Amino acid sequence: MIIEDALILKVNINEVELLRAISVQTFTETFAHQNSEEDMQKYVSENLSIEQLTKELNSKDSSFYFLKMNTQIIGYLKLNTGEAQTELKNNISLEIERIYVKLEYHGKNYGKLLMQKAMNIAKEMHYSYIWLAVWEFNIKAIGFYKKQGFIEFDKHTFKLGDDEQVDIMMKLQLK
Numbered sequence: 638m639i640i641e642d643a644l645i646l647k648v649n650i651n652e653v654e655l656l657r658a659i660s661v662q663t664f665t666e667t668f669a670h671q672n673s674e675e676d677m678q679k680y681v682s683e684n685l686s687i688e689q690l691t692k693e694l695n696s697k698d699s700s701f702y703f704l705k706m707n708t709q710i711i712g713y714l715k716l717n718t719g720e721a722q723t724e725l726k727n728n729i730s731l732e733i734e735r736i737y738v739k740l741e742y743h744g745k746n747y748g749k750l751l752m753q754k755a756m757n758i759a760k761e762m763h764y765s766y767i768w769l770a771v772w773e774f775n776i777k778a779i780g781f782y783k784k785q786g787f788i789e790f791d792k793h794t795f796k797l798g799d800d801e802q803v804d805i806m807m808k809l810q811l812k
Contacts, residue, residue: 648701663737676798712738733769770804
């Protein structure tokens with residue numbers, strides 16, 4: 638899938654501040670209207686800090702990719718393998734931990750472009766399946782994942798600040 642002027646580029650450690658900016662913006666756009674300001678602030682300060690993102694960027698089992706249109710970052714993707722996976726932690730799957738596009742670019746196939754990047758990497762690395770977890774109330778995202786072929790297989794708890802939420806775990810079989 639080619640979208641004119643769109644590029645997906647691996648994030649390097651020198652771009653951690655840009656990664657934090659897109660992470661905070663897209664997470665807030667996606668979830669602030671359904672969660673308390675306190676829980677949002679706690680999550681962002683703990684999980685999307687420069688220190689935490691630097692640690693994740695330095696992990697051999699995690700990788701981040703910016704989605705750029707012209708020179709503007711409009712989304713990003715975080716993939717985990719092995720021990721970096723939030724669950725499962727096996728050697729046959731790739732986790733999409735984060736896949737976000739700025740709100741103004743929703744519905745324009747940019748999410749599909751990031752998803753295709755994840756699928757291509759998983760196939761190149763010979764993984765059996767891709768999996769992800771999505772908040773049970775993020776109906777739009779669940780619909781998107783189902784259209785990509787993902788199916789529900791389990792649930793787990795996701796802590797947003799002090800609020801324990803239920804995430805639906807979904808997977809896409811590759812082999």
